Amino acid sequence: MSLQFLRKQQSVPRRSAFGHMAFQIFAILILSCGDVLAQTAEPVATAEESTPAPTVSKSRHRIPAEESRLSAGVFREGLKRRGLTEVLELHVRVFPTNNPIDVLLMSRDVKLAEFSAAGKLSAERREAIAEANRILQEIITDFPDDARHLEWQYTLLNSFLYDEAAPYVTNLLAGLGGEGDRSVLATIAEKALVVAREFSHAISAEYIQIDALPAEKFDALERSGFLETLDKYAPASDYLLVWSLFYDVLGRRPEDPEIAGKLNEIVLTFEAKPAMLQAPHVRSHIQVQSLLLAGMTQRRLNDHARARTFLDRARAEADNVADAGERQRLQWAVTLIEIESIANERDDNRIADAESRLGRLRELPAAKEKSGYTLRLTAAMLQRSVDQTLATAAESSGHADQAVKFRDKAIHDLSNMLIAEPESREELLAAVDRATPKDADIGRLDAIERLARVWALTREADRATAPSAGDILSRAIEIGESLVSSAETSARDMIPEAMFLLGTAYFKHGDLALAAKQFLSLATSHPKSDRASRAAALATQLSHDALNMSPQNADLISLHKDALKTLITTDANSEAAKYWRFRYAQVLDEAGDFSGAALLYSQVTDDHPQHMEAMFRQVLALAHQVRRVAGESPAPDGSASGNSITSLVASLNQAADAFDGATRTQLQASPDDARRSALLHLVAEARLAVAEVEVLPSLAAPTKAIERLAGFESTFPTERSLFARLWVTRFRAFDGLGRATDAKKALVELTKTDPAECGKLLQSLYTECVAEGDRLHRTGKKESATHCFVSAALLADALVAWAEANPSLANKETSRALNVQLAEASLAAGRLDCAKEIFERELSRHGTGAAALENAEPRVLIGYAETHFQLGNFATALPAFNRLATRLPAEDATRWLALLRDLQCRTRLGEPPDGILKVLDQQRRLHPDLGGLKFSPQFDSLKQENETRLAHKS
Amino acid sequence: MTHRRAIRSALATTIVFAAFTAASADQLVVSKVNYMSARLMNVEVGQIVFRSSDGAVHREWLSDVDLILIEHGGTFDDFNQAERMAAAGEPDKAAVRYERAMRLADEAWADMTAARLLRVYDRSGQFEKTAAMFVRVAQGKRTGPALAARMFPHEAPTKKDAKFARAMETLDAALAAEPGEGIRVVVEALRFEWLRQVGDVRANRIARGFPAMPIPENVGTESLYRIVREALGVWMEKEASPTAMDALDASIRDCPAANLPDFLMLKGDVLSRSAQTREEMIRASWPYLRIAIHMADDPRAADALFAAAGLMQRLERPNWAASLTDECLAHPRISASTKARATAFRSDVIRASGTP
Numbered sequence A: 001m002s003l004q005f006l007r008k009q010q011s012v013p014r015r016s017a018f019g020h021m022a023f024q025i026f027a028i029l030i031l032s033c034g035d036v037l038a039q040t041a042e043p044v045a046t047a048e049e050s051t052p053a054p055t056v057s058k059s060r061h062r063i064p065a066e067e068s069r070l071s072a073g074v075f076r077e078g079l080k081r082r083g084l085t086e087v088l089e090l091h092v093r094v095f096p097t098n099n100p101i102d103v104l105l106m107s108r109d110v111k112l113a114e115f116s117a118a119g120k121l122s123a124e125r126r127e128a129i130a131e132a133n134r135i136l137q138e139i140i141t142d143f144p145d146d147a148r149h150l151e152w153q154y155t156l157l158n159s160f161l162y163d164e165a166a167p168y169v170t171n172l173l174a175g176l177g178g179e180g181d182r183s184v185l186a187t188i189a190e191k192a193l194v195v196a197r198e199f200s201h202a203i204s205a206e207y208i209q210i211d212a213l214p215a216e217k218f219d220a221l222e223r224s225g226f227l228e229t230l231d232k233y234a235p236a237s238d239y240l241l242v243w244s245l246f247y248d249v250l251g252r253r254p255e256d257p258e259i260a261g262k263l264n265e266i267v268l269t270f271e272a273k274p275a276m277l278q279a280p281h282v283r284s285h286i287q288v289q290s291l292l293l294a295g296m297t298q299r300r301l302n303d304h305a306r307a308r309t310f311l312d313r314a315r316a317e318a319d320n321v322a323d324a325g326e327r328q329r330l331q332w333a334v335t336l337i338e339i340e341s342i343a344n345e346r347d348d349n350r351i352a353d354a355e356s357r358l359g360r361l362r363e364l365p366a367a368k369e370k371s372g373y374t375l376r377l378t379a380a381m382l383q384r385s386v387d388q389t390l391a392t393a394a395e396s397s398g399h400a401d402q403a404v405k406f407r408d409k410a411i412h413d414l415s416n417m418l419i420a421e422p423e424s425r426e427e428l429l430a431a432v433d434r435a436t437p438k439d440a441d442i443g444r445l446d447a448i449e450r451l452a453r454v455w456a457l458t459r460e461a462d463r464a465t466a467p468s469a470g471d472i473l474s475r476a477i478e479i480g481e482s483l484v485s486s487a488e489t490s491a492r493d494m495i496p497e498a499m500f501l502l503g504t505a506y507f508k509h510g511d512l513a514l515a516a517k518q519f520l521s522l523a524t525s526h527p528k529s530d531r532a533s534r535a536a537a538l539a540t541q542l543s544h545d546a547l548n549m550s551p552q553n554a555d556l557i558s559l560h561k562d563a564l565k566t567l568i569t570t571d572a573n574s575e576a577a578k579y580w581r582f583r584y585a586q587v588l589d590e591a592g593d594f595s596g597a598a599l600l601y602s603q604v605t606d607d608h609p610q611h612m613e614a615m616f617r618q619v620l621a622l623a624h625q626v627r628r629v630a631g632e633s634p635a636p637d638g639s640a641s642g643n644s645i646t647s648l649v650a651s652l653n654q655a656a657d658a659f660d661g662a663t664r665t666q667l668q669a670s671p672d673d674a675r676r677s678a679l680l681h682l683v684a685e686a687r688l689a690v691a692e693v694e695v696l697p698s699l700a701a702p703t704k705a706i707e708r709l710a711g712f713e714s715t716f717p718t719e720r721s722l723f724a725r726l727w728v729t730r731f732r733a734f735d736g737l738g739r740a741t742d743a744k745k746a747l748v749e750l751t752k753t754d755p756a757e758c759g760k761l762l763q764s765l766y767t768e769c770v771a772e773g774d775r776l777h778r779t780g781k782k783e784s785a786t787h788c789f790v791s792a793a794l795l796a797d798a799l800v801a802w803a804e805a806n807p808s809l810a811n812k813e814t815s816r817a818l819n820v821q822l823a824e825a826s827l828a829a830g831r832l833d834c835a836k837e838i839f840e841r842e843l844s845r846h847g848t849g850a851a852a853l854e855n856a857e858p859r860v861l862i863g864y865a866e867t868h869f870q871l872g873n874f875a876t877a878l879p880a881f882n883r884l885a886t887r888l889p890a891e892d893a894t895r896w897l898a899l900l901r902d903l904q905c906r907t908r909l910g911e912p913p914d915g916i917l918k919v920l921d922q923q924r925r926l927h928p929d930l931g932g933l934k935f936s937p938q939f940d941s942l943k944q945e946n947e948t949r950l951a952h953k954s
Numbered sequence B: 001m002t003h004r005r006a007i008r009s010a011l012a013t014t015i016v017f018a019a020f021t022a023a024s025a026d027q028l029v030v031s032k033v034n035y036m037s038a039r040l041m042n043v044e045v046g047q048i049v050f051r052s053s054d055g056a057v058h059r060e061w062l063s064d065v066d067l068i069l070i071e072h073g074g075t076f077d078d079f080n081q082a083e084r085m086a087a088a089g090e091p092d093k094a095a096v097r098y099e100r101a102m103r104l105a106d107e108a109w110a111d112m113t114a115a116r117l118l119r120v121y122d123r124s125g126q127f128e129k130t131a132a133m134f135v136r137v138a139q140g141k142r143t144g145p146a147l148a149a150r151m152f153p154h155e156a157p158t159k160k161d162a163k164f165a166r167a168m169e170t171l172d173a174a175l176a177a178e179p180g181e182g183i184r185v186v187v188e189a190l191r192f193e194w195l196r197q198v199g200d201v202r203a204n205r206i207a208r209g210f211p212a213m214p215i216p217e218n219v220g221t222e223s224l225y226r227i228v229r230e231a232l233g234v235w236m237e238k239e240a241s242p243t244a245m246d247a248l249d250a251s252i253r254d255c256p257a258a259n260l261p262d263f264l265m266l267k268g269d270v271l272s273r274s275a276q277t278r279e280e281m282i283r284a285s286w287p288y289l290r291i292a293i294h295m296a297d298d299p300r301a302a303d304a305l306f307a308a309a310g311l312m313q314r315l316e317r318p319n320w321a322a323s324l325t326d327e328c329l330a331h332p333r334i335s336a337s338t339k340a341r342a343t344a345f346r347s348d349v350i351r352a353s354g355t356p
Helices: A017-029 A036-040 A065-069 A072-081 A085-094 A100-116 A122-142 A149-164 A166-173 A179-211 A215-224 A226-250 A258-272 A287-300 A304-320 A324-347 A351-363 A370-396 A400-420 A422-435 A447-463 A468-484 A489-508 A512-525 A532-549 A554-570 A575-590 A594-603 A611-632 A642-668 A673-694 A702-708 A720-737 A740-751 A755-778 A782-805 A812-829 A832-844 A849-855 A858-871 A874-887 A893-908 A913-926 A936-953 B003-022 B077-087 B091-104 B107-124 B127-139 B162-176 B181-197 B202-207 B222-235 B242-254 B257-274 B278-294 B300-314 B318-329 B336-353
Strands: B026-030 B033-044 B047-051 B057-061 B065-069
Touching: A065 B242, A065 B257, A065 B278, A072 A085, A072 A100, A072 B278, A085 A100, A085 B278, A100 A122, A122 A149, A122 A179, A149 A166, A149 A179, A149 A226, A166 A179, A166 A226, A179 A226, A179 A422, A215 A226, A226 A258, A226 A287, A258 A287, A287 A304, A287 A324, A304 A324, A324 A351, A324 A370, A351 A370, A370 A400, A370 A422, A400 A422, A400 A447, A400 A489, A422 A447, A447 A468, A447 A489, A468 A489, A489 A512, A489 A532, A512 A532, A512 A554, A532 A554, A532 A575, A554 A575, A575 A594, A575 A611, A594 A611, A594 A642, A611 A642, A611 A673, A642 A673, A673 A702, A673 A720, A702 A720, A720 A740, A720 A755, A740 A755, A740 A782, A755 A782, A755 A812, A782 A812, A812 A832, A812 A858, A832 A849, A832 A858, A849 A874, A858 A874, A858 A893, A874 A893, A893 A913, A893 A936, A913 A936, B026 B047, B026 B057, B033 B057, B033 B107, B065 B077, B077 B091, B077 B107, B091 B107, B107 B127, B127 B162, B127 B181, B162 B181, B181 B202, B181 B222, B202 B222, B222 B242, B222 B257, B242 B257, B257 B278, B257 B300, B278 B300, B300 B318, B300 B336, B318 B336
Parallel strands: none
Antiparallel strands: B026 B033, B026 B065, B033 B047, B047 B057
16 A cells, blocks of 8 residues: 555545455454445335336326335435535435434435545545534444444544544644644544544443343343454454544643643553554554554653564564465555654754654655655655754754755755655645644744745635735745745755745735736746746736736737747746637737738647637738838839748738638538638638739739639629628729729729728729829829829719719818819819810809909919919919919919919910019029929929020010 | 027137136237146136146236247037247138137137137238227226236227228217227227327317226227327327316326336327426426436436426526437437537527537
8 A cells, every 4th residue: 555644535436445444354353344334324124126117197296206116325325426415415305314413424425425425625635524523423322222323433433534534643643743733633533532532441341241141131242243243342442442542642732731641541552452562463464553653642641662673573574474465454554654764863863863764764665656656755854854864963052154054955865855846746735734833933933834834824814705815925935035035045956936836825815917917927037837837827927817907908919929939938838828828919019010910820829719710810820011112112113022022912812812711611610600600700700811912013913813803703602791891892903904894883882882981082093083194194104104193083983973972971161172173183184175164153253253263262363373374274263273383372382383384384375484484583582492303303304495486585 | 588599608608618628738829928838727808828738827818929839639629720820920820710619609708709800811911800809808808908908909990991890880880889988998098099090080079088988997008098198199299188187197096107208208298289488498408307216217218308408498497408318319219300500509509608
């Protein structure tokens, strides 16, 4: 059994090692009695299936038919075997038996099933066994005359000692226990001791009664087997009594005055029943354990020499056991003998012997097994107690330096274990904290004790209710902060764990941002710590949660981004990184880092819940990036620019194809309606986004866009919100191909979509088109510029039509402005008749002749004049230009155009050149730059023309 | 009594006497066991009584008898030929011979022959005649409802034609004659079964009452309770009234052991459907768990375990749900569909609980 007794209770049910003590004795002594409860707890007498009732009546039955037809006992046993305790409990409650003892035994059975159930928490199991024992105690009290009384007492005593008390005893004997263990054990041991004494008295009383029986009654009793049973119980009662006494001692604080009396009672019992210590183990099967108990008793009575003797004898007797099975069963005792021997040498100030025995303990095969953590921890705790003894001695003798050295050494082993075996850190910290007095001054605790205290306080806070939980956590934070900032050498190795616990305490205290910062700090400053990965994940999660509460907080945004970056870059393959990669991509996306976002989106694995969305967003991010590159560095010839855009477009197409394929697969898998609808929306939007890129002038792939969007409306009939963008894209594509009719149709379709959105879209397109035309015109690409202006005229037309069709969205003023815009666009596109008609109509709104020129707005006036100028109607244009040239301020570019045109008209009309030249000279003097680069060369040209005219005239 | 009838009766009595007293070296095959040189002794309440060559007296349900050959000169030629034809898979030819034999037989032989006829009519799918012969067997003094309950037709109509209508009229007429409990229950069972097979709404109406009828012990066969289970399933599909629950409980109490898992499954299903509270869910799990515990080898145990696992999941006990599903998956007689569903469910439980 190696060191099972040293382990805390595991989820898998098993008897403790001390249970083995009982087993060893009574497996031989009272095999038949060992399973007393298993027999008595059978809830229903009939274990066999009953036969169908031969009745024809159909009267109403209160009890379901299966309850009368099938055995309740078999059913409950089946439920118990499966650990379905809640199901079993209700069945017992709903269908109780008439016998009150059976009812109670069944209730106990339920609790025992809970105690044995796999998957139960330790605390729940402890509560279950305590309740089971309480029920049995109640039975013993309430039914003192029942023939099973002795059996129940024996069972209860075993259950107290080997089930209920076992985890606390294990902790205390291994030096891993504390006040909590002691306190619980005291309560259990007190009850156990009462039962042990009653059991012992009951057996004695039975013997007295039997001795007084007449011969025939004695014979009858003997034939019934009762005497045999009694003979088996008698030695068990002594053995259980001495262990009960010892448990009682273990449950008391060291200064308790009762201890000596109880220990002496053990000594006296052993003296009164010497067979326990003397009968060879091979026969009694309890000699080794009894010698161990005697040794432990003497150590606690401070008789170290006698303790050593008993422990050495116990070791020698254990060594003499030849049977392999028996040796295996005694392994717990052998280990405990070593532990007790070390403690005995330490207490006797024989440090060298203690160290030597510690070496032996560490060399035990069990201590080297992976499962031997508790034994290794026990050795480390014993080493620590030895070092602390040495430190205290050094302090007493005035060797402060040596004392410091010993105190650092006292931490060393535990610190190493903390780092080397992180998966068991909680067991270590719990053991250290249990061994640390709760009322100790924090300032006097060493680093590992403080670390353990922070750990324990965070756990304690979980169990506490507000506001005390807050106070407990404040205390944990205070200690944790002091430890993290500590400069102690011995604390250095524990800093990552301290930072982690501090982050946990902040989190439990509700300070998400502080917790996230702490975890992030741990992940970045101790990247090799086993906590780093988890800390990075927690920093990410908590900063995200904090950000959800304060979405605009710049510090939190930055913290979250840093946490994401740390997690993704330092622990890229972890599950957390896999999960959060999508979020990090979103953050980059929102920040405009489209290429970074696209890369991360592409790394989101297909088991991620948002894998499809990641694929979709990758397409959008790449589309954004293409637009950015195309906008920032358009190719000089206006076609696709450079390698970077080529490779970007290739990536975009690849991503779009991959997304298309993935959605097809998903759609074929017949998802539910909501999922299908969501997928179709993503597909539609992705397709549109790619097409929008393809119609960019710098990519010049309108044909691809038209193909991509073919049948869009029928494929995605419900995606009406995308239709405006769809027609805009089609318009661009047709326009790019010079298919004016189709482009015009596209605009008509566009106006049928969302009217409110359509107006904005058309205007935005118009502005964009005019700007592009101007740019091309400036750069001398007249033909391309004209194409743009023609497109702009189409859009202006569409806008006027839209305004007429939607009077609620476009008031009179807007409508008029759109008409003027149409006239301007027509003028730019060379549609002079259209421009003339609109401008004249607009001008006429202000009257006729000079009045009209006086009141018309400059925009209309310049358009009217320019149109006539273009048409060669210089005489008509001149007054309007003159009006503007004389009225508008010099800062207004229109003024310079008007002046230029005014003088050009005069020149065409053959007015005297000297007058024109005079005006030009005068303007040159007043405004040396003559309207800037745009107009100055034209004025120079005009001047030259008039000078030539003047020369001819002369 | 006419002269002709008097002669027939006298002849029949002679044959019976001859058969039950003098017949020797008869042959019977019962449940695939061949009794050569047997001696047929009597027909009593659906059972045939005979002495085998070792002198032992046997009493076997006529429904279990595969072959009867009577060695008595030419008197039983038609009957014997009918038996051989039936055994050779020629039910139509056999029916003609049985009918001829029955015309000359007295009550005991006629009843027995009717039972044999029922068998061949069923095989040949003549529902109209099957219905008539089923009623005849149920009403027969020497056969009775106990035998009819063991001879529910295997074939069932698939359409509502004129023959089906006449068959139903025969059954309706039998019920209108206010028969005893046994006859009523078996005839009603057949009515329900056939109406259900053709999708007639009258089956639903019968389902809401027939399962609550008293079922005499000797009529409570596996076949009958299989139909009762069907009817209860229809009845409780939309409602679980106290009357229906009582009927279900009565079946659970009285049905043969082989039917019990089906009724317990139904009870679990009904209780699960309406379970809202924690206690109701636990109670609903009991019938399922009864199957898993008491009838662990039954093929339905795997289904029961899976259903119980579903309830444990509803109870937010993922560990129990997982372990019951594991037990279901490990069941040697698990069906492919249950296996597929349980495997998927197991994955969901793991995902939801976060435990491996």
